[in-house]
Amino acid sequence: MVKSKNKKEPDKKPIKRIETLQKLVRKLEAALSKKNKFNEEVYILSRAVQHSPSTVVITDKNGNLEYVNPKFTELTGYALKEVKGKNLRVLKAGDQPPEVYKELWEVIISGKEWRGEFHNKMKNGGLYWEMASISPITNSKGEITHFVEVAEDITERKNAMTALKDAKDELEVQAWGLKKANEGIKLLYKELEQKNKELQKIDKLKSDFVSTVSHELRTPLSIIKEGLALTLDEVLGKINEKQKNVLSMSKENVDRLARIINDLLDISKIETGKIELKRALVDFAAMMRDMCIRWKSEFDKKGQELKVLVPDEQVNMYIDADKIAQVMNNLISNAIKYTPEKGKIIIELKDKKDEVEISVSDTGVGIAKEDLPRVFNKFQQFNRAAGAGAKGTGLGLSIVKQLVELHKGTVMVESEVNKGSEFTFNLPKMEVESVFREYLNNKIKETSEKNIPLSVVIIRIKDFDKLQKGLGCDKFHSLLKGIEKVVAGSLRRQADTVLRDTGELMVFLVDTSKENVKVVRDRIEKAINAYLSENKKEWFGKIRVLLGNATYPDDAITDEALLHKARTGIPGKGKRELKNKKSR
Amino acid sequence: MKVKILVIDDNEQDRKIITRFFTKANYGEIFTAESCKEGIERAESVNPDLVIIDTMLPDGEGFDVCRKIREKYGSAKPKIIVTTGSIDAIDAVKARKAGADDYCVKTSDCSCLLKAAKKFI
Numbered sequence: 001m002v003k004s005k006n007k008k009e010p011d012k013k014p015i016k017r018i019e020t021l022q023k024l025v026r027k028l029e030a031a032l033s034k035k036n037k038f039n040e041e042v043y044i045l046s047r048a049v050q051h052s053p054s055t056v057v058i059t060d061k062n063g064n065l066e067y068v069n070p071k072f073t074e075l076t077g078y079a080l081k082e083v084k085g086k087n088l089r090v091l092k093a094g095d096q097p098p099e100v101y102k103e104l105w106e107v108i109i110s111g112k113e114w115r116g117e118f119h120n121k122m123k124n125g126g127l128y129w130e131m132a133s134i135s136p137i138t139n140s141k142g143e144i145t146h147f148v149e150v151a152e153d154i155t156e157r158k159n160a161m162t163a164l165k166d167a168k169d170e171l172e173v174q175a176w177g178l179k180k181a182n183e184g185i186k187l188l189y190k191e192l193e194q195k196n197k198e199l200q201k202i203d204k205l206k207s208d209f210v211s212t213v214s215h216e217l218r219t220p221l222s223i224i225k226e227g228l229a230l231t232l233d234e235v236l237g238k239i240n241e242k243q244k245n246v247l248s249m250s251k252e253n254v255d256r257l258a259r260i261i262n263d264l265l266d267i268s269k270i271e272t273g274k275i276e277l278k279r280a281l282v283d284f285a286a287m288m289r290d291m292c293i294r295w296k297s298e299f300d301k302k303g304q305e306l307k308v309l310v311p312d313e314q315v316n317m318y319i320d321a322d323k324i325a326q327v328m329n330n331l332i333s334n335a336i337k338y339t340p341e342k343g344k345i346i347i348e349l350k351d352k353k354d355e356v357e358i359s360v361s362d363t364g365v366g367i368a369k370e371d372l373p374r375v376f377n378k379f380q381q382f383n384r385a386a387g388a389g390a391k392g393t394g395l396g397l398s399i400v401k402q403l404v405e406l407h408k409g410t411v412m413v414e415s416e417v418n419k420g421s422e423f424t425f426n427l428p429k430m431e432v433e434s435v436f437r438e439y440l441n442n443k444i445k446e447t448s449e450k451n452i453p454l455s456v457v458i459i460r461i462k463d464f465d466k467l468q469k470g471l472g473c474d475k476f477h478s479l480l481k482g483i484e485k486v487v488a489g490s491l492r493r494q495a496d497t498v499l500r501d502t503g504e505l506m507v508f509l510v511d512t513s514k515e516n517v518k519v520v521r522d523r524i525e526k527a528i529n530a531y532l533s534e535n536k537k538e539w540f541g542k543i544r545v546l547l548g549n550a551t552y553p554d555d556a557i558t559d560e561a562l563l564h565k566a567r568t569g570i571p572g573k574g575k576r577e578l579k580n581k582k583s584r
Numbered sequence: 585m586k587v588k589i590l591v592i593d594d595n596e597q598d599r600k601i602i603t604r605f606f607t608k609a610n611y612g613e614i615f616t617a618e619s620c621k622e623g624i625e626r627a628e629s630v631n632p633d634l635v636i637i638d639t640m641l642p643d644g645e646g647f648d649v650c651r652k653i654r655e656k657y658g659s660a661k662p663k664i665i666v667t668t669g670s671i672d673a674i675d676a677v678k679a680r681k682a683g684a685d686d687y688c689v690k691t692s693d694c695s696c697l698l699k700a701a702k703k704f705i
Contacts, residue, residue, distance in 0.1 A: 173681060181673035185689075
């Protein structure tokens with residue numbers, strides 16, 4: 001039965017065994033494939049570590065080296081076999097504090113990753129910086145068996161940063177130095193300014209002193225002079241020759257003393273700014289010709305030849321004629337004095353575009369080269385033998401310089417001993433407007449010091465250019481002069497000044513307030529109106545006059561603003577125009 | 585607080601001015617020296633809180649004294665001010681690099697030095 005049973009039911013055991021075997025084979029295959037895969041992974045991982053651009057180091061749990069990758073060898077010079085079994089400590093550069101290593105150890109022992117920088121030493125002694133990450137490796141039981149360190153060489157970055165920091169520190173120090181120097185200079189400047197102020201004060205005291213003393217000397221001097229003159233002229237009785245000689249000498253010296261005092265007064269006035277220019281339109285060429293004529297007799301006395309090179313045309317300029325005459329007189333008298341008889345003196349005026357150049361040259365004794373820089377200083381008289389005539393004061397050229405500079409000009413000298421000297425000065429041609437402004441500025445200074453108001457009235461001839469063309473220059477000038485006279489006549493105070501411009505008149509009313517200026521203006525207006533209508537000449541009928549006014553400090557405090565205010569105050573067409581009526 | 589100030593300057597006038605102003609400002613004791621050598625010795629014996637050093641001294645530059653004091657005593661004490669009559673940015677930098685805390689111009693009222701000193705002590 002069993003057999004038959006066996007026959008009927010085939011024995012299934014072998015099949016089962018095969019199946020089991022097959023299962024095992026499959027499992028084995030799977031395991032094998034898993035292992036292959038694992039090997040492959042290990043291989044890839046090891047290749048990755050081998051070719052890593054970072055250094056990779058594996059140590060045992062005590063920090064003894066078990067593996068280093070080729071990058072490590074490349075960087076440090078240590079091959080694996082050289083360092084295997086040695087402690088990682090061999091790499092220490094030795095300049096980092098021990099706390100760094102202590103902290104590192106504590107972190108990794110606790111199973112965590114440590115990151116930080118190491119300063120290490122290569123095999124050849126060279127140093128390098130690395131940025132490292134160190135982590136523990138644990139076994140299946142969680143025990144630390146190894147440590148792996150992956151690091152990157154950051155020496156270059158570190159050096160660059162150090163260089164950058166050094167540069168930054170250096171810059172900071174430099175900036176600090178500049179700041180300190182700047183502060184110091186400011187302080188020094190302040191101190192200098194203070195000293196300068198004190199010096200100016202002393203200088204002013206000196207000038208004031210000179211001025212006062214000179215004034216005080218003048219009166220007794222003129223009494224002495226008078227007495228001498230009376231005695232010399234024998235008004236008080238006859239005197240003998242000897243007495244006459246002595247008294248003449250006394251008189252000559254008293255005259256000299258008087259000149260010195262006058263010059264000193266001039267200088268102190270200029271130095272304290274008490275002199276102000278009264279510029280007016282002057283034909284400089286004509287003025288020079290006149291002066292040369294006046295000096296002619298002096299030249300003739302010494303038999304000196306005078307050559308005058310002055311253009312025939314008008315050279316119209318805004319200058320203070322009195323002051324420039326003083327300059328010329330000083331230069332000419334010097335030339336005569338220091339030029340021997342039969343010598344030659346040339347006076348020349350050159351009309352240049354923006355300036356006029358005047359020179360006085362002589363064939364006199366000249367000035368030594370070393371003395372030239374001091375020629376314009378006060379009380380400088382060099383050992384040049386003066387010719388006959390009055391003795392100088394030593395102040396003449398100093399006054400020349402100051403007066404020329406007051407005109408915003410320059411003066412210079414060229415000279416050669418025994419050949420002669422040439423003094424040249426130039427005066428800039430000033431625009432009408434700047435003359436106006438300079439004038440106004442002086443007035444503002446004057447009145448603001450006294451703390452009184454200053455009003456200006458501007459009178460403008462309407463369509464000035466057209467009128468001038470139509471009427472011609474001469475007629476027009478006489479018209480302007482006429483108006484100027486009328487305006488001056490209508491002013492009550494002496495300080496009030498009229499400046500004649502080519503198309504405008506300006507009236508300065510010192511100590512006239514904003515309220516009062518309108519009264520004055522109306523009075524001027526009426527006077528001009530009357531003048532124009534009284535005059536029978538028919539072309540006067542074409543003239544219109546416009547007026548404007550402004551007051552310091554009420555309307556403006558600068559010259560420019562004040563002029564602007566006065567001019568914009570001039571009303572437009574029709575309004576306030578002074579029409580000249582044929583009959584009153 | 586009474587402090588000790590050491591002034592190293594070969595110019596008698598300057599020493600007097602500095603001494604007068606610092607005494608007036610109630611700064612305590614003022615010691616003086618006229619050369620680099622004397623300055624360094626005085627610094628040792630006096631142990632000052634503030635040292636004021638002139639840039640130009642007969643036996644060397646003030647910067648050297650400054651550097652020597654710094655090397656010896658470190659950067660905390662004394663405070664050092666380098667001072668000069670002729671201000672110069674390059675000198676200021678030199679002073680800073682030598683370890684000075686400030687660089688001051690000498691004025692007749694000592695304002696720069698007093699201001700700097702006030703900052704330190």
